[in-house]
Amino acid sequence: MRxxxxxxxxxxxxxxxxxxxxxxxRVELKPVQEIPxxxxxxxxxxxxxxxxxxxxxxxxxxxxxKKEEPKPEAKEEKKKERVAVLPPKAEEPKKExxxxxxxxxxxxxxxxxxxxxKKEEPKKEAKKEPPKKAEPKKLxxxxxxxxxxxxxxxxxxxxxxxxxxxxxxxxxxxxEADPQQTKPVKSIGGESTTGSGLSVAERDMIGAIIRGxxxxxxxxxxxxxxxxxxxxxxxxxxxxxxxxxxxGVPSVLNDSDAANFMQAAEAAVxxxxxxxxxxxxxxxxxxxxxxxxxxxxxxFRPDQMFGG
Amino acid sequence: xxxWSFVVCLLLAVAAIASGTPARAQVxxxxxxxxxxxxxxxxxxxxxxxxxxxxLGRQMSDVVSGDLESSGLFAPLDRAxxxxxxxxxxxxxxxxxxxxxxxxxxVVGRVSQQGxxxxxxxxxxxxxxxxxxxAAQQFTTNPDNWRRIAHIIADAIYExxxxxxxxxxxxxxxxxxxxPKDKRVKRLAIMDRxxxxxxxxxxxxxxxxxxxxxxxxxxxxxxxxxxxxxxVFLMNIETGxxxxxxxFPNMTFAPRFSxxxxxxxxxxxxxxxxxxxxxxxxxxxxxRQVTATQAIDTGPSYAPxxxxxxxxxxxxxxxxxxxxxxxGSNQRRLxxxxxxxxxxxxxxxxxxxxxxxxxxxxxxxxxxxxxxxGERVLTSGFHNEGPTWAPNxxxxxxxxxxxxxxxxxxxxxxxxxxxxxxxxxxxNFASDPAWxxxxx
Numbered sequence: 001m002r003x004x005x006x007x008x009x010x011x012x013x014x015x016x017x018x019x020x021x022x023x024x025x026r027v028e029l030k031p032v033q034e035i036p037x038x039x040x041x042x043x044x045x046x047x048x049x050x051x052x053x054x055x056x057x058x059x060x061x062x063x064x065x066k067k068e069e070p071k072p073e074a075k076e077e078k079k080k081e082r083v084a085v086l087p088p089k090a091e092e093p094k095k096e097x098x099x100x101x102x103x104x105x106x107x108x109x110x111x112x113x114x115x116x117x118k119k120e121e122p123k124k125e126a127k128k129e130p131p132k133k134a135e136p137k138k139l140x141x142x143x144x145x146x147x148x149x150x151x152x153x154x155x156x157x158x159x160x161x162x163x164x165x166x167x168x169x170x171x172x173x174x175x176e177a178d179p180q181q182t183k184p185v186k187s188i189g190g191e192s193t194t195g196s197g198l199s200v201a202e203r204d205m206i207g208a209i210i211r212g213x214x215x216x217x218x219x220x221x222x223x224x225x226x227x228x229x230x231x232x233x234x235x236x237x238x239x240x241x242x243x244x245x246x247x248g249v250p251s252v253l254n255d256s257d258a259a260n261f262m263q264a265a266e267a268a269v270x271x272x273x274x275x276x277x278x279x280x281x282x283x284x285x286x287x288x289x290x291x292x293x294x295x296x297x298x299x300f301r302p303d304q305m306f307g308g
Numbered sequence: 309x310x311x312w313s314f315v316v317c318l319l320l321a322v323a324a325i326a327s328g329t330p331a332r333a334q335v336x337x338x339x340x341x342x343x344x345x346x347x348x349x350x351x352x353x354x355x356x357x358x359x360x361x362x363x364l365g366r367q368m369s370d371v372v373s374g375d376l377e378s379s380g381l382f383a384p385l386d387r388a389x390x391x392x393x394x395x396x397x398x399x400x401x402x403x404x405x406x407x408x409x410x411x412x413x414x415v416v417g418r419v420s421q422q423g424x425x426x427x428x429x430x431x432x433x434x435x436x437x438x439x440x441x442x443a444a445q446q447f448t449t450n451p452d453n454w455r456r457i458a459h460i461i462a463d464a465i466y467e468x469x470x471x472x473x474x475x476x477x478x479x480x481x482x483x484x485x486x487x488p489k490d491k492r493v494k495r496l497a498i499m500d501r502x503x504x505x506x507x508x509x510x511x512x513x514x515x516x517x518x519x520x521x522x523x524x525x526x527x528x529x530x531x532x533x534x535x536x537x538x539x540v541f542l543m544n545i546e547t548g549x550x551x552x553x554x555x556f557p558n559m560t561f562a563p564r565f566s567x568x569x570x571x572x573x574x575x576x577x578x579x580x581x582x583x584x585x586x587x588x589x590x591x592x593x594x595x596r597q598v599t600a601t602q603a604i605d606t607g608p609s610y611a612p613x614x615x616x617x618x619x620x621x622x623x624x625x626x627x628x629x630x631x632x633x634x635x636g637s638n639q640r641r642l643x644x645x646x647x648x649x650x651x652x653x654x655x656x657x658x659x660x661x662x663x664x665x666x667x668x669x670x671x672x673x674x675x676x677x678x679x680x681x682g683e684r685v686l687t688s689g690f691h692n693e694g695p696t697w698a699p700n701x702x703x704x705x706x707x708x709x710x711x712x713x714x715x716x717x718x719x720x721x722x723x724x725x726x727x728x729x730x731x732x733x734x735x736n737f738a739s740d741p742a743w744x745x746x747x748x
Contacts, residue, residue: 198335207337218343225702225724226472227659249438260471266435266442270412271339273437296335304340 198293209280210296220271222302223263232258234268234300242289245277253297268300344727346383347412347469349376350436352394353387354417354429361427364451365419368429368458372415374502375462375476378721379703380728382469385411397432406436413442415465427451431461433468443468455504460748475698476501479744480705481519481528481545484508485716485737492737496530498545501743503733509545518562518694521744523656524569528742529553531561540574542590554588554595562606567614573598575606585619585636598636609654609661610634611678618642618652618661618678629663631678642680647672651694654678656745657701660724664693664706673706675724686726691717694739699746705732707739 198206214220223229238250250272252265351373354365376382391405394416406414417431430446445464447457456477463474484497496509496516510516514534521528526546531538540553540563553563556576561583563574570590575583585598585608599605603623610617614634621630629643629652643649647667654661660675665685672688673695691709698704702724707717716737722729732741 203335206335211337211339214339215341218345220339220342221345221347222342223470223472224344226470227657227701229471263469263471266438270435270437274412293335296337299336299338300342301338301340302342304338305342 198291205284206281206296209284210275210278210298213275213278213280214271217275219275220267220300222267222300222305223260224302226260228258229260229264230302230305232256232261232264232302234261234265235297236265236268236272236300237295237297238272239295240278240281241294242282243277244279244281246272247294249273250298264300264302268298271300272298344725346381348385348410349382349413349415349465350385350390350406350409350411351376351387351415352390354419354431355394355397356419358421361419361421364427364454365417368419368454368461369415369417371455371458371502372417372431372462372465375459376465378502378730379466380723380730381466385409397430400439400441401434401436403434403436403439406434411436413465413469417461422448425451427454429454429457429461431465433465455500456747459500459502463746463748472702473700473746475700475703475743475746477747478699479521479747480719480732480741481509481521481744482707482719482734482741483516483519483739484734485739486512489713489716494739496528496543497738499734501732506735509543509548518740519742520564521742522565522569523567523745524565527565527569529563529565529572529574531563540572542572554586554593556586556595560586562608564609566610567612573608573610573617575604575608585617598634599632599639600636605630607651609652611654612656612658616678618654620650620652629661629676642676642678643683644680645683653695653697655697655701656699659701662695662697662704664695673704673722675704684726686722686724687720687729694741696741696743698743705741705743707741709739 222232233254235253236250237253239247241247250269252269255261258264351369353362354369356362356365373384377384389409391408392402394401397416397418401414401416412435414434414436415431416434417429420428422428426448427450428446428448431444432441433443434440435442443464445461447460449457459477462476466472466474466476478501479498480501481496481498484495485492486495487493493512494515494517495512496519497506498509499506509528510532514532516533517531517538519528519530526544528543528545530541530543532541533539537559538561540560542551542553543549553560553572553574558579559577560574561577563572565572566587571587572590573585573587576586577583581604582602583604583606584600585605586595587598588595598608598617599619599621601621601623603621605619605621605623607620608617609619616631617634618629618631620627622628623630624641627648627650628641629649630639631642632639642652642661643663645665647665649663649665651664652661653663655675658678660677660682662673662675665672665674670688670690671692672685673692674683674685676683686704687706689708690711692706693709695704695706698721703721704724705719705721708720709715709717717739719732719734719738719741720729721732732738
């Protein structure tokens, strides 16, 4: 064959090339193992029950996990349902919204601006503690507090607009699993990470902690009453430090022509900063920080708040 | 050559695989549970150099604080808790000191005397969590106008933080009521929105009702019984000059201005006990009939775009709300709920129509959308009546009558959300409020 040799050289070179850049990069990663999924748990509230395995786990877990070994079709079904249940995500904006002081341009008689404020350090520097699991007592307390807040909130909103709370918002609330429930459960079958930075359960846990604090400490107070204000969604991105505090000021990812968008965006930024630091992250997610994860995107959606 | 194409494709595929890096899982959260808590705002006393300026600074910051607090959307923090004592307006505040006391916004101001006897008031508004300046303005005025300047500053802060126009620099015309219940003296009066600068506009010799502000001029229109029968008048609130509206026979009542302030719509009663809606052009003095029924059509109120009129009519048996085009065509019923509906008032921003409703012996103040949906009750009681909108369409004022021999009407305001009901301070009993447009 006339081309036999070149083809052979090229193929061998390409395999070597691939091995050089890809295999070495993947050597450090832990082997990806199948995460057992409980097929009978199909509601969104149970999505955080995904379990990652741990070879060191006791053998009692083995039988239970084996029983829950999902069939491929069931897995697909669950995936589909998740896609259907989760609210549509806001479109990725072309550019970040600038939330710089817009008043300066319209002021009739402005003065010289004072020097730009220095970046402030977070209120409290959380102590650098070795990552440890939250004490059950603490979590129980938090759970109680959250329950109380939930009830009072429901009353407020229901009374506010004289509407029956929308069932969709109820399901959304259910989706917010308790940090205790979303804590990764180790069992035989593999490591807790899936090789993509964070496992689904870990993402859900981080989400639940941030969402829970914003809710429990009533940090988010969007502008209300203005025409159309309940339809202004704000998408923010921010980085977290190891101690759970927000690094810098969150950036606004979306834009809108709505008259109150600037105020809605500022209220969302205020919510994230007011609730910082998210202490439970420092104690529960210390190891995960080393995986390179540190940024969070939050969609503030007042339409759900008003039962829409 | 096909074989080379194959090799190139293969190489590209391998390169694509090789360049693939593990994707980091995104943490993407939906937050849907918000609150309606007021914004915690710190308003230290405005700075001043001399004794007069310090005194004026204290008064102005108190008015700003009172205005914002009265909206229900702001919670001014106790000044005793402040850590930083601001001394220089041009320097950025120490945000950490304000975060410790949980302030979300900070207003710092200064009052200074000018060489020409006028005073300069300036302020800066800061976002404490984000550590950035949101607004900075200054005003120079006669010292006598300090209260208005404070209202204007409060409006600027309200607008910057809520995205809606402020309504603190406004006035209210109302009917001041004095004397025993069976011998009430009713006078037209005008005051600032916060109850200050009260001034009588009529002597009280004749019964007056339903004053309404012009959206564009210094005029008010109202119903007076000075000639025995109710008649609609115009009055210039600056000069006190009065004028009868139109040369209508019989009685005229329930007047209201068109959005451009050039026309007045009102009801003309007949001796048979019916009423129809008429309109008079204030420039040409020409009148036109808008409705022609054998019922009582009254309480006309224009939509802010001037294209439609809401009114009440008993043509279907009981008082109900109706809508029609400005030329009287396409008359249709708006209210379909239980009870009797009256005094429709179209919101300046057009999204709601406020009304009074009688149901089961109680009087309710509510709102409904112009398409008939979204009816909500904001407040109910023994006797609530006469809703009037703040110029930003966010707040309503109305009067509530208390029971008993010593009872009487008082003015109240309430947020469109149904929250934050507050009594508006008046020296005597007060009814029939009419909110002015924004003065600045």
